[in-house]
Structures are given as structure tokens and as C-alpha cells.
Amino acid sequence: MRISVIGCGYVGLVTGTCLAEAGHEVVCTDNDPKRIATLKAGVVPIYEPHLDAMLAANFRMNRLSFTSDAGEAVRSAEAIFICVGTPPLENGEADLSAIDDVARLIATESATPKLVVEKSTVPAQTGQQLKRALGVYSRKAGAEFRVASNPEFLREGTAVEDFLHPDRIVLGVEDHASENQLLEIYRPILEARFRCPVHMGACPSTQPPKLVVTTINSAELIKHASNSFLAMKISYANMIADLCEKVGADINEVTRAMGLDPRIGSRFLAAGLGFGGFCLPKDVQAFIRLAERTGVDFSMLKEAERVNKRRIDLFLEKIRQALWVVKDKQVGVLGLAFKANTDDIRFAPSLEVIRRLLAEGAQVRAYDQEAMDRTSAIFPQIQCCREPHEVARDADALLILTEWEEFRQLDWERIYKLMARPLVIDGRNLLDPKAMLERGFEYHSFGQPVETVPVRFVPAQHPKVSAVSASA
Ligand code: UGA
Numbered sequence: 001m002r003i004s005v006i007g008c009g010y011v012g013l014v015t016g017t018c019l020a021e022a023g024h025e026v027v028c029t030d031n032d033p034k035r036i037a038t039l040k041a042g043v044v045p046i047y048e049p050h051l052d053a054m055l056a057a058n059f060r061m062n063r064l065s066f067t068s069d070a071g072e073a074v075r076s077a078e079a080i081f082i083c084v085g086t087p088p089l090e091n092g093e094a095d096l097s098a099i100d101d102v103a104r105l106i107a108t109e110s111a112t113p114k115l116v117v118e119k120s121t122v123p124a125q126t127g128q129q130l131k132r133a134l135g136v137y138s139r140k141a142g143a144e145f146r147v148a149s150n151p152e153f154l155r156e157g158t159a160v161e162d163f164l165h166p167d168r169i170v171l172g173v174e175d176h177a178s179e180n181q182l183l184e185i186y187r188p189i190l191e192a193r194f195r196c197p198v199h200m201g202a203c204p205s206t207q208p209p210k211l212v213v214t215t216i217n218s219a220e221l222i223k224h225a226s227n228s229f230l231a232m233k234i235s236y237a238n239m240i241a242d243l244c245e246k247v248g249a250d251i252n253e254v255t256r257a258m259g260l261d262p263r264i265g266s267r268f269l270a271a272g273l274g275f276g277g278f279c280l281p282k283d284v285q286a287f288i289r290l291a292e293r294t295g296v297d298f299s300m301l302k303e304a305e306r307v308n309k310r311r312i313d314l315f316l317e318k319i320r321q322a323l324w325v326v327k328d329k330q331v332g333v334l335g336l337a338f339k340a341n342t343d344d345i346r347f348a349p350s351l352e353v354i355r356r357l358l359a360e361g362a363q364v365r366a367y368d369q370e371a372m373d374r375t376s377a378i379f380p381q382i383q384c385c386r387e388p389h390e391v392a393r394d395a396d397a398l399l400i401l402t403e404w405e406e407f408r409q410l411d412w413e414r415i416y417k418l419m420a421r422p423l424v425i426d427g428r429n430l431l432d433p434k435a436m437l438e439r440g441f442e443y444h445s446f447g448q449p450v451e452t453v454p455v456r457f458v459p460a461q462h463p464k465v466s467a468v469s470a471s472a
Helices: 010-021 033-040 051-060 070-076 097-109 126-137 159-164 176-190 216-247 251-259 280-293 299-323 349-359 372-378 388-392 412-418 433-438
Strands: 002-006 025-029 064-067 079-082 114-118 145-149 168-172 210-214 330-334 363-367 397-400 423-426 442-444
Touching (some): 002 010, 010 064, 033 064, 097 114, 114 126, 114 176, 126 216, 168 216, 216 299, 280 299, 299 349, 299 397, 299 423, 330 349, 330 388, 363 372
Parallel strands (some): 002 079, 114 145, 168 210, 330 363, 330 397, 423 442
């Protein structure tokens, strides 16, 4: 099928590339001509595992193309996926102006019937507004529009795998023609007819994705309700972590056992600095605003948001307690991206932590394998290191702000020797507290009691470090 994708952010690029891999003829467009020029030159402007190779392969096979002529992209397509950004407004509501612009574009350029698919995350009832806007802006005879909602459940860092091996595909439709057209689009995914770059032809035999056909309003709500639930789950785990610190329990033991109950599930119970990124924080806010606008008291969600904001305060408190005076201290930061396997720093906890450390007069040195350039554009005063161990040199404290697997594998004994004071404050509960103590570190994390373990390795240059409880 001829498909056009409007918006070349990570959702648009992953959607366009995976639909091309599924055998469709896809043209992607964006209102940023520089982005299109970059893509045409074969450069993927974001870091998303497996995307670049799959994009290049489909580009070579002429199944995937890029154009800045949005009108041409619209005219040539039978189905149009809207993948533009819906950033938060000052009041927390989603800014839908880009969707309105796209509606105008589609309505004025189309002379043949089109299926218009909302892929961007939008509040419930946007589909109804989109349908109305397409009718109002439409000029040409023959242009009939069917609107559908097809929310994405892609996680940054595993978006290609999530698209090709989804748990569910949600189709919010109002008529059989739209349902059938979307089914045709997704059939290769449902039947696993694609070359999977993640598993190199050896995909695990899992249950096929569940196809869920709903109304448009329900599909829109499913997306916000899912992200908000995940956010609440994380905040819940974080509150349990705080309780663990007070009563001397271990958050990992508690959540591991909780997660064994299939009604709870083990995922999204990782305690730490809380949720960031461009999806969960903004979707929670938009959902709260939707509830307020419709007169529903969803204070439970407001509480989840408040708990999340408090994580940074608690983390800074741990830093202050350990360092006493922050001013003029050399602080090393491992991890800047809002989570591992991405270069995205939007609403990353690291930004707020660094901002506050700088405000208190600390000197900050940082390392992240993907997100350093973006961060140094915001904080030119921090020193970026090309190598993770360098961050530790002469540092009074080392902070872990992103759960990159790479950090678990570092040469911690070398880091011990490099640091002025062997103090690690782990905002992601990435490392094993016992092992860190055995190496001689003073180690703080969230919700994990620090046991007193005989210090095995203490070079002469460091004062002997004693165990300090996580809440000390
Ligand atoms: C999220 C959802 O997980 C996707 O299903 C959804 O499609 C996407 O938003 C979207 O709306 O486009 P994403 O923002 O990529 O995906 O990241 P998550 O994996 O959800 O992580 C969000 C944040 O929560 C990260 O900062 C992560 O470090 C944090 N997190 C996650 C925790 O603090 N604890 C956990 O147990 C899990």
C-alpha cells in the first residue's frame, strides 16, 4: 500500500521504516527541510538501535523515501500516518497545533480518498476534532477522509523491536473500510512477514500480537491510560523504596516478590530517580488536564506526578548528606539520557540534577555514550569526558543517573583509585551494594539497606570508608 508518514521524529521514523520493511511503499515528510536532507543523505538523526540499518536497506530497495514536499507526500498516499509532536503547553495540555496544521495540509492537497491515521499521542476526542477540521479545510472534489486512531506503544531504545513484535495493535475505527485497510497494513506484522534486524531471523516464538479493534475515543484513551498507569506503577515502587529505607527492608527483594504475582507483574517497578523522557511526564500531565476538563477527580495521578518530582529532591538530599558542602566539590556524572539505549535527554532527571548541582557551586564532569553533545549544548560549563573512567578522576562523588549496562561493567577498582573520595550515589539502583562495599566504596542508592561488609580493598590514599545507610 502507498503510505505517507508526516513527522520524522522517532515515532515517524520507526513507523515509516518498519512499514516499509513490512512491504509497503512509504514516503516520509517533515516540515524541517534540514532533517529531510540529513535522512536523504542516509544519516539517521536519532540514536535508536537497529533503525539505521533497516532504514538504509529499505531506502536502497526504494520502498522508503523522504521528501520535503509534504503536498506530494499527501497526494500520492492511500493512507497517511500523522506522527507529529504534541508537546505540553504551559498548562500541561497537549499542544495540538501541529495536528491542526497537518489536517489543513491533507485537506487542501488531497483529491482522492484517504485514510488518515492518528499515531501521535493525543487526548481523547482529538479524532473527532480532526474529522471536523478535515471537513472544514477540504476544498477539492473527490477528497473523502476516513479517520482512525492507531496509538503507538514504542519505547525509545527498543522501538524497532516493539513495532515488529508488539504485544497488541490497537485500531480505533468508525467503519469497516478503515478497519480492513489498517488490517492490510499490519498483516505482515501480524503474520511475522519481515526480516527482523533485532533477532537476525531467529525471532523467539512468542504469542502473535493481539489485535484490538475499538472506537476512536477508546483507542486514544488506551494510550494515555497505559502511560499513566506505568507512571503510577513507577511512583508506587518509589514510595515503597522510601519505606524500605525507613524500616530496613530491601526494595529489590520486595518488588521481585511482588512482581511474581501475575496481577502485578515484575516490570516498571524499578525504583530510583523516577520517570523522565518526552512521553510519561507529558502524557500524565495531559491526562490530568483531560480529567479536570471533564470534571473527573483523578488526584491519584496528580500524586504520582508529585512523587516523581520529589525523587530529584530526595536524590539531592542524599548528595548533600554525603558531601556535606556541595560548593566547589568535583562531581562526576555517569549517564545523561532519560533512560538507557537512547540519546534523548528531554525531561531527563539528569538535567535537573545537574542544574541544581551547578546552582550550588559544584563542578560537574559527565559521560554518556550517546547523549553528551545534546547535554553540553544546554550546559556548556560542564566538562564532558569521552571515556567513563575519566569522570571519576579526582571526583568527590560519582552519580549514576542512567541505567546504561556499560556502567555495571566498568573497572570499579580503577575508579576507586581515581576518585578523591570513593563515594557513589546510584540514582538507578544499578550496582550491587554489597559488591560496592567490598570494593571499599561508600555507596548510596534508593531503598536498599547498606550492610556492613568487611572492607577488602582500601588503598592507602583513601580514608577507610565505613558503611553508611541509604537514608543516613
Ligand atoms: C513510554 C512507554 O513505555 C511506551 O509504551 C510508550 O509508547 C512511549 O512512552 C510513548 O508514549 O511514546 P519511553 O518514554 O520510551 O516509553 O520510556 P519508558 O521505558 O516508559 O521509561 C520512561 C521513564 O521511566 C524512564 O525515565 C525510565 O528510566 C523510567 N522508569 C522505567 C523507571 O524509573 N522505573 C521503571 O521501572 C521503568
